[in-house]
Amino acid sequence: MKRVVISEFMDEDAVADLATDHDVLYDPALVDDEARLMSEITTADAIIVRNRTQVRGALLDAAVHLKAVGRLGVGLDNIDLDACKARDISVHPASGANDQSVAEYVLTSAAILLRRSYDGFDAMLAGDWPRQRMGAGGELGGKTLGLIGMGSIARQTASRAHGLEMTSIGFDPFVPADDMIWQTTGHRDTVKEVLAEADIVSLHVPLTDGTKHLIDAKSLAAMKPGAILVNAARGGVVDETALAEALRGNLGGAALDVFETEPLTAEAAEKFKGLTNLILTPHIAGVTADSNVRVSAVTVQNVRAALD
8 A cells, every 4th residue: 555645735535535545644734844744755655735845855855755746736836847757756737627717717807807896895884885986997808818828727718708708819939820729819929919919918827937027017018008917827927026016007907826925925915015906815726616626636546546
């Protein structure tokens, strides 16, 4: 019987399923107990993580029996892929299992920011009737959605946007010109073209040396006045200080689910104080009760296959 350590939360039915034929340690708080995690990893054949557990360095050095890493999600920047490959450790993201959740997050966040009719709770309770102010927002229909990166999540976002009578455009240097996606999403040759045309810009790129602060002060200045930015990809792709300044200027709004500092600290969040056109969420765009079931089931299947 192989031993599996699970250091972050997942669907408990999936945990129970895995435990029918493996020795499973499930502790969602383990990620925050470095000493215990280091101890438990020494006898693990597999580890299942989300985005906070850092599968690199000392952890990998201690994981002398490790054969597989199951990732409850798709981003792999918390996993040293080269080191895993050198140690013959396979890495298994839950590809596709939370695409729908992220796509819905992008569009619902954009709708909230455009409509601006969901911030009147206190005024209404106080007996005010801010109908003119709260009825002055916009609609998704007729707007242009700009997608930077055209992976599976971006494609699902575009598909849903079309159902809302939106137009989509996109840029991705790694997607060939004859890809089917360009039949429904307008191909653009540069990020700058997307920023200049889109009413809503959604980011779908990994964090690399080439995408670090891809959206900086210059990029934000190139966006249409009143435009919306959504980043549910990776923190660091957006220069947060520049974004805060743009939100105090011509940018219509932004939704951030990922941050340069995660978890977001009070100090790191100070730059956002006083902004009313900003949605902040704790890296949960891909996490819903529904997606957790799918992601967990796929991860159990992946890890089980890797260990058999």
